[in-house]
Amino acid sequence: MTTMAEKPDYSLFSNAFGYLRQPLDFRPLESDADVVVIGLPFDMATTGRSGGRMGPRAIRNASVNLAWEEKRWPWNFRLADYVKIVDAGDLVYNCGDAEDFTARVEAFATKVLESGKSLLSFGGDHFVTLPLLRAHHKVHGTMALLHFDAHTDTYSQGSKYDHGTMFYHAPKEGLVDPAHSVQVGIRTEYNPEGHGYQVIDAATANELSSDDIIRQIRERVGDMPLYVTFDIDCLDPCYAPGTGTPVIGGLTSDKALKIIRGLQGMNIVGMDVVEVAPAYDSAEITALAGATLGLEMLHVWADSKGLVK
Ligand code: MN
Ligand code: MN
Numbered sequence: 366m367t368t369m370a371e372k373p374d375y376s377l378f379s380n381a382f383g384y385l386r387q388p389l390d391f392r393p394l395e396s397d398a399d400v401v402v403i404g405l406p407f408d409m410a411t412t413g414r415s416g417g418r419m420g421p422r423a424i425r426n427a428s429v430n431l432a433w434e435e436k437r438w439p440w441n442f443r444l445a446d447y448v449k450i451v452d453a454g455d456l457v458y459n460c461g462d463a464e465d466f467t468a469r470v471e472a473f474a475t476k477v478l479e480s481g482k483s484l485l486s487f488g489g490d491h492f493v494t495l496p497l498l499r500a501h502h503k504v505h506g507t508m509a510l511l512h513f514d515a516h517t518d519t520y521s522q523g524s525k526y527d528h529g530t531m532f533y534h535a536p537k538e539g540l541v542d543p544a545h546s547v548q549v550g551i552r553t554e555y556n557p558e559g560h561g562y563q564v565i566d567a568a569t570a571n572e573l574s575s576d577d578i579i580r581q582i583r584e585r586v587g588d589m590p591l592y593v594t595f596d597i598d599c600l601d602p603c604y605a606p607g608t609g610t611p612v613i614g615g616l617t618s619d620k621a622l623k624i625i626r627g628l629q630g631m632n633i634v635g636m637d638v639v640e641v642a643p644a645y646d647s648a649e650i651t652a653l654a655g656a657t658l659g660l661e662m663l664h665v666w667a668d669s670k671g672l673v674k
Contacts, residue, residue, distance in 0.1 A: 377433060383452035384425050384487075385660070386432040393453040394480050399672070400448060400663060401477050402485050404455035405470060408642070409463045410492030410528040414609040416642035417490040420655065421455055423607075423643035424487050428656035440664050447672045448663065450485075463526040467496045474500030483666065485659055488639030490528040490609065491518060494594045498531070498540040501592055501635040507539055508634065509589040510546040511582060513599035513621065515567065515612040516553045519560040528609075528640075536561070545589050547582050549624065550599035550616050567599075567614050575620050579627030592635040593628070595621075595658050597651055605654050607646025618654050625661045630669050636662040 383389045384402045393401040404421025411417060436443045444450075456473060458466040474497055477484055486497055491514070501508060512518070512532065520529040532548075535541045543561035552567040563585050565578060598608045601615035641655040667673055 378429060381429045381432070382425065384428050384656070385450065386429055387450055387452045389454045390451040391454055393451050393482070394476060396451045398449045398451040398482055400450045400483050400485055402450060402452040402487070403473065404487050405489035405493040406455045407466050407489040407493055409461070409466070410524070410526040411490045411609050412527065412529060414642065414645065416644040417488055417609060417640055419643050420489055420639070420641035421487045423646065423649070423652035424638070424641055424655045424659070425452070427649045427652035428660070430653065431656055431660055437660065437664060442673045444664055444667060447674070448667045450663070470496035471499045475503055478504040484635060485663060486637040487655065487659065488637065488641070491596050491639045492526060492528045492531060493639060494637055495531040495534060497635065497637060498535050498592060499538070502540045505590040505634045508541050508592045509586040510535070510541040510562070511586065511591060511593045512546065512548045512562070513550050513594070514548060514596035515550055515598045515615060516596070516610070517548055517551055517555040517560065517562070517564070519555065519562070532562070533560070541592065542589070545586050547585050549578065552612050552614050567616065570616055570620070575623035575627060578624055582624070582628070583631070586631065588632055590632050590634040591628070593625070593633060593662060595638045596640045597638065597655050598640055600654060605651040607642050607644070607651030608640045609642050621658065622661055625658065625665055628665050628669070633666045633669050636666060
């Protein structure tokens with residue numbers, strides 16, 4: 366199997382189907398991977414424009430343009446020297462069956478995590494994060510949540526399969542502790558007393574420096590196990606138009622990257638990027654943002670885990 370460490374014998378773009386041009390590996394548990402990438406092609410919990418189910422393949426496509434950089438700027442190490450990544454493809458489930466999907470995500474993620482590997486998951490709509498959190502909770506206990514989004518996703522009306530309700534349920538199930546959690550980029554209605562998370566709304570985040578935001582996150586999270594979830598609509602639609610519910614006034618991609626880099630040394634246990642919906646995208650802007658945020662998360666995760674010598 367070709368790894369990033371070897372010089373591939375094919376051209377830069379031929380046969381590049383997996384994330385970062387990694388070969389697809391449908392038996393990730395049998396691999397010696399440190400990180401398993403999984404696509405979650407699900408958008409049945411979307412309230413507005415659907416299409417997030419096509420997110421993983423768009424992210425893989427865009428990620429091909431990120432694979433050439435041997436040592437990603439501005440990091441001082443080459444990820445492939447320290448971290449083995451396999452792309453397990455997209456999760457298979459019974460089409461149209463949200464309950465089956467939810468159970469399969471949790472079962473797959475639990476198996477991966479119990480084998481000692483970590484997960485980088487690409488949605489799919491944001492609902493995918495709830496079964497992911499359930500699996501991570503089994504291995505890591507109650508976690509802090511760092512949640513990038515235009516929406517708090519703490520709403521409790523409507524179906525239980527709703528991409529706006531995960532972070533209402535997650536604390537009730539004991540998966541995350543809002544008192545150690547932060548939501549960044551919020552710019553839609555929420556009840557400030559209602560849910561207990563710290564909110565750094567988009568207007569505030571756009572005024573603050575990334576260092577100020579990082580300081581607040583570090584203070585709030587401390588050394589708790591940290592799950593990072595990035596709804597691509599946290600970014601302003603000019604950086605991420607390809608998503609179901611875009612809201613203007615969001616973060617720049619530059620600021621988002623700086624905040625993620627600023628998590629160095631924190632106890633990151635899980636990561637996802639969700640809500641990329643390529644049908645509304647333009648020139649792969651959103652898919653590239655999703656792919657790059659994932660790659661940046663992998664760097665900060667590897668560094669924080671002490672894998673980089
Ligand atoms: Mn959102
Ligand atoms: Mn969301």
